[in-house]
Amino acid sequence: MTEAVGLDDVAVFVAVAECGSFVGAARQLGMPQSSVSRRVAALEKQVGAVLLRRTTRSLSLTSEGQRMVESCASPVAQIRASLEEIGTASSGASDSLSIAVSPYICPDEFRAWVSDFGCERPDIQLNLTVNGNEADFFTDGIDLAIQLGPPRRQGLVSVKLYDVPFRLVVSKEMLRQRPELADLVNPEQLREHVCATILPIDSWPFVSRDGEQRRITPTKLAASSNDPWVAVNAVSRGRGVGFLPEALIDDSFAVIDIAGWTPVPSSVHAVFPERVRNTPKVRSALESVRRRGTEAHSL
Numbered sequence: 001m002t003e004a005v006g007l008d009d010v011a012v013f014v015a016v017a018e019c020g021s022f023v024g025a026a027r028q029l030g031m032p033q034s035s036v037s038r039r040v041a042a043l044e045k046q047v048g049a050v051l052l053r054r055t056t057r058s059l060s061l062t063s064e065g066q067r068m069v070e071s072c073a074s075p076v077a078q079i080r081a082s083l084e085e086i087g088t089a090s091s092g093a094s095d096s097l098s099i100a101v102s103p104y105i106c107p108d109e110f111r112a113w114v115s116d117f118g119c120e121r122p123d124i125q126l127n128l129t130v131n132g133n134e135a136d137f138f139t140d141g142i143d144l145a146i147q148l149g150p151p152r153r154q155g156l157v158s159v160k161l162y163d164v165p166f167r168l169v170v171s172k173e174m175l176r177q178r179p180e181l182a183d184l185v186n187p188e189q190l191r192e193h194v195c196a197t198i199l200p201i202d203s204w205p206f207v208s209r210d211g212e213q214r215r216i217t218p219t220k221l222a223a224s225s226n227d228p229w230v231a232v233n234a235v236s237r238g239r240g241v242g243f244l245p246e247a248l249i250d251d252s253f254a255v256i257d258i259a260g261w262t263p264v265p266s267s268v269h270a271v272f273p274e275r276v277r278n279t280p281k282v283r284s285a286l287e288s289v290r291r292r293g294t295e296a297h298s299l
Contacts, residue, residue: 009042010068012039012040013040014274014275015028016036017069017155018155051068074277077274097127098129099129099143100142100146101129102130113292121281143281144271144276148201148267149200149266149269151269151271156272156274157272158270159269161267161290162290163267165246167244167256168204169255171236174239181256182256185258193240195221197224202217202224204263208262221240222234228248231244241256270286
């Protein structure tokens with residue numbers, strides 16, 4: 001490498017790595033796709049290494065590209081965060097934070113959290129949307145997603161916040177009609193019964209007193225949806241067995257205990273692009289969500 005590397009080109013490359021495509025990076029940066037491609041090619045020429053594997057259908061990082069992302073993504077994010085903070089402070093405008101929350105993560109608690117966070121940080125305008133477990137950070141302008149489990153996409157930061165307890169439940173009427181459900185001794189027996197699942201949790205984890213873990217994937221389905229209320233409604237109407245977060249269970253349900261086995265809690269994660277990791281608004285929101293979630297589920 002005989003010439004200085006352009007820092008703008010590094011920032012463009014990091015955006016491509018985060019978005020997983022030239023199109024997504026161009027949209028995020030407000031640049032023509034051709035300019036993004038040209039900037040990355042110039043960077044590769046400057047460093048003397050291929051950073052991206054390009055095919056007609058996919059884009060992936062080479063080992064050199066992965067090392068550059070690991071080394072440069074955080075500094076680039078810090079620079080962006082500082083510039084945004086300075087710009088917001090100098091203009092006197094309020095900052096905004098867009099959060100996507102998976103609908104099955106205790107929705108009532110998050111409604112209350114929105115009000116509390118607004119009191120804690122009146123300088124931040126909070127935009128909350130409820131969607132599935134795969135938020136589109138770039139198309140929808142999402143800064144932070146709160147979801148069950150880590151992200152499936154690469155290039156995103158994931159921070160575990162707390163655990164959500166689940167229970168195995170049926171309607172009281174179904175239990176009267178199927179009393180054998182009260183005498184289950186093995187999770188495998190659930191395969192014999194009609195169930196209702198909340199996606200993306202298509203298999204139900206259990207742990208025994210001895211520490212053995214099993215995952216059961218129901219095959220007889222009364223309902224399967226990423227809308228939790230579809231599953232809740234199916235279970236409450238006696239159409240099947242449900243594996244539900246405790247926050248969605250009321251007195252109309254009967255809890256089923258499998259002898260010697262306990263449902264495994266699901267972990268709630270905060271997921272966000274590297275570019276917002278060090279922004280004060282995201283740090284503040286993460287701490288507030290973690291505090292509320294831990295308090296709510298430690299009882």
